Amino acid sequence: MQTLVAYVENKPGVLNRVSSLARRLAINIDSLTVGPTDNPQVARMTIVAHTDEKGGHRLEASLEKLVDVLLAENISERSLLERDLALIKVLADQQSRPHLMELIKVFRARVVDVAPESLIIEVSGTVDKIDGLLEVLRPFGVLEMARSGRISMTRGGDLLRPPGAAMASVEPANVT
C-alpha cells in the first residue's frame, strides 16, 4: 500500500485525469480523497494505492507530469498521520443501548443521531481503529456505513505545500 499526497488545480476533469492515469498504470486505488485548500484554485488529494514502492514512484512521477497536478509526493516511507472518518448506523434497542454506549466511549467515538431503533455513530482515526470498532459493532447489527477515505499528513516540520502561486507563467523546462 502506498500513500501519496497531491496538490492539483481545482478545475473540472482533474479527478478524471488522476483516476484515468492510475487505471492506465494498472494501479488499483484503495481510497482517494479530495478537499479544498486555503487557495481556492488548488485542491489537495490523498491517494492510497494498492501497489509496491516501484508502483508508488511511477504513480508519483506520472501524476506530476499531468499539467494540472502541481505537486505529487509519495509519503509512504515518511512519518505520517492518517485519518479516516466513518458514520455507522447501528441497530439499538432499549437492551443494547447501554452496552453500545460503553463501546463508543472506549473507542472515543460519538453518537450523532438517535432514533427509536438505531443510532448513528461518528468515529475518526486510523483505518485500524475504525475497523476495530466495526468489528465489535457488527453483532449488534450494522445497518449502513459511510467512510470518508484516508487523509494523510506528514508529521512535524516535514511540510508539503503547493509550489508558489497556483497560476504563474511557467518556465518551459518546468513542464515534463
Add this chain to the structure above:
Amino acid sequence: MKLTGAEILCESLTKLGVQHIFGYPGGAILPVYDALGKSKLHHILVRHEQGATHMADGYARATGGVGVAMATSGPGATNMVTGIATAMLDSSPVVCITGQVSSKLLGTDAFQEIDITGITMPITKHNVVVSRAEDVARTVREAFVIANTGRPGPVLVDITKDAQQASCEFDWEACAPRLPQKRLRNDHNQAEFDRALELLNTAKRPLILAGRGIMLSGAMRAFEQFVRTSNIPVAMTLLGIGCFPASDPMNLGMMGMHGEAWVNHAIQESDLLIAIGMRFDDRVTGDLRTYAKGARKIHIEIDRAEINKNVKVDAALVGDARQTLEKLIPHTANPDRGPWLAHIKELKGDSAVRDIQSLPDNGHLYAAHVINDLWKETRGEAIVVTDVGQHQMWEAQYYHHNQPRTLITSGGLGTMGFALPAAIGAKFAKPESEVWVVAGDGGFQMTMCELATIVQEKINIKIAIINNGFLGMVRQWQEFFYDKRYVATPLVAPDFAALANAFGIRGERITARGDVLPTIRSARESKETVLIDFRVEQEDSVYPMVPAGASLHEMIRRPNNPLVETASEP
C-alpha cells in the same frame, strides 16, 4: 480589435509560426475553415483524418517543431485517435484541433457530438475543451508550449462551435500562456552525478545506449563529444537511429529484437550501460531477468517516470540530455578501451558479414537488395519514412543514416499505415529534402488514399513498396512460432503501379534485381512522385530475431543461407 474565435485561432497559429495545417472539414469546424480561407495558412486537405495526424507527426519528426492537424467533431475526431496514440508513444509534438458542438448542446448526444477529450485522455500529453472565444488564443499558446517542452507529446484542443463563432477583443500580448507553476525537483543532485562519474570512469566494458531523446534534446554535438572524450562505443535504438552517424567506427548499430547480433552480445557482456534518452522498451531489452546482468546502469532521461520503470539503474541523471552531457564531459576520463573494442570487433566478425552486394545475382530479389541499393543511390542522405513490419526492420539494418531526423518511423505503437501520410508531412516540413516512403504491401493499403493528397498538393516524394504478398512480419511469427500456419497473412493487393496511374502518378513494377538501381535512379530524376512496386521474395524473414520474452542473447539466426545476413559496411 474584435475577431471571432475562429479568426483568433488562425491569427494565433500564424503568430506561433505555423505554416501548414493538415485537416479535413465538417460542420462543427466550418467557422474555422471559413477563417482559414482568409488567412495565409496553407491547409492540406487529407483523405482521412488519421492521415492528418500522421502528416502532422511526420512534419514534427522531420523538424522538431510542432505539427498541426485539424478535424471536425464526432467521426472526424475519432478518426484521429490512432494518429494521436502514435505521436504519444513516440513523444512527438503534435497539436490536434477539433471542432465540437455548441456548448449549450454539450452532453445531449447532439449530432456528431463525441467526448473526444474523454477518449483521448490516456493518449495525449494534455487535452482541453474551449467553449469561449476569449480562451482560444491562450489555450492554443499553452498547447504549443506543452506539446514541445520537456518530454514532447500530442495535445488536443477541442473548440465548441459557439466559441468559434463568438467575437471578442483579440490582444495577443494579454494572452500569454499561464500554466500552473510546478515545483522544481532536485533529483539531479550532486551525489547522483558523482556516482555516475565514478561508474563512468572505472568501467572496463562500457556501452552507450542511444535513444530518440538525444534528437529531441538537440544533443547531437554534445553526444558526439561525449563519445570522443569517453571513448565508449554506441548502440542505438530504432528511434535513436540518426543521432550519431552510422559511418562512425564507434557506432555499432541497432540493438534489440532485430538489432545486430554483436550489439546484443556486447550489451549482455558489458559492465556499464549508459542509457541516454531511451526508455528500455521491451523490444530493446528482451527478458528483463537476464538483461545485462553484469552491467551497472546510468540513465540520462528527462522523464522521472521512466527511471527504474523497466530496468533498475544505479545512477539516474534526470534532466535534458544535452545539458547533462555538457555537464559530464569535462569530468569524463578517456581510458584505453583497446581490449573491449577489440572484443566487440571479434563478436562482429563472428556474426555476420553484411555484404550482399558482392554476392552473385542468383535471380532472387530480396528486400535487403532494394534497401541497400536505395541507400547507396541516395548516399544515405534521403529522409526515409517507413511503415511497420519486416521492411521497417530491413530499412533499419540496411539503410545507414548519418543525419538526425532522417529516419521517420512508428516505433512505440507500430502503426501500420503511418508511412505514406507521415512522408507527406515530412516533405512539407523539408521541401528541399528527398523523401522516400518504404512500406509493405499490407500497411500501404491502409492509408493509400493519401496518394490523392499528393496529387492535389503536387508534391514530389518517392514510394518504394516492398511487396511480398504477405503481412510479412506476422507471417514470420507464424513461421517461427505457429508451425507455418499462415492464417490471415497472405494478402491480395491491387496492381500498385496501375493504381498509381489511376491517381495520375507514375508507377513501376520491379521483379529483377538488375532493374532496382536503374529504376531508383530514374525515379530520383523525376520532379514528380513515383511509386515503385518491388516484388520481393515472399517468405524471407528478418534476422537476427530475439523472440518476444526471450533473453537478448538468445537470437534466432539466419539458417544456412549465405545470401543475406546482411549489408555492406556503412
